[in-house]
Amino acid sequence: NELIHRPWSDEMYFAYLNSKIVYDKSRTLVKLFKSKQLEWNKKLITRITIKFVELAALIGIPIDWYGYSFEPHYTKFIKRKDHFTLNYLLNIAFDLILELVFLINKSTIPDKKNRVRLLKKLEWIPKHFTHYLKEMLTVKKINKTTANQRFLAYQVILTDLLAEADKK
DSSP: OHHHHSOOOHHHHHHHHTOOOSOOTTOHHHHHHHHHHHHHHHTHHHHHHHHHHHHHHHHOOSSOOTTOOOOOHHHHHHHHTOHHHHHHHHHHHHHHHHHHHHHHTTOOOOOGGGHHHHGGGSSOOOTTHHHHHHHHHOOSSSSHHHHHHHHHHHHHHHHHHHHHHHHO
C-alpha cells in the first residue's frame, strides 16, 4: 500500500516499470505499475521543462528559450576564475543532458551507472552525440580553456535537445 501512495524516484520508475512480473495472482503489481506508468506519463512534459530550467541555471541556453533570461552559474564561475567548480558544474550538466535524452525519448531514466550504456537502445539521440560525449567528458586541465571546450560541446547538444523537445 505504501508503494501506491509514496512518490517514486527516477530509480524506482526505471526499476519497476522496466521489470518483468514473474507471479502476481491477484494482479496487484500489474495494477500498481499501470497506475505509476500513467502518473509518469502525465508528469513527463513538466519533468523535461524542469531539466531544461536546471541546465539553463547551470550553463545557460544557447537560444532564446521561452523568454528565460538570467546569468547562468557557468558565467559567474568564469568571472570568479574558479575553474575547478566550473568543470564540476559541467559534470552536473552532463548528467542532466543524459536525463533529458531519456525523457525526450519518453523513457524512464536509468540509474547513473547504466545511463551511457543504455543510450544505444533509444530511438533518438542528438546528432554526433558520441563525438560530443567525449568532448563533454574530457578534462585535460582544470582551466578556462578546457571548460570552454567542454562548454561548446554542451551548447551543440543542448541546441539539438531543445529542437527535439519542441517537436514533442
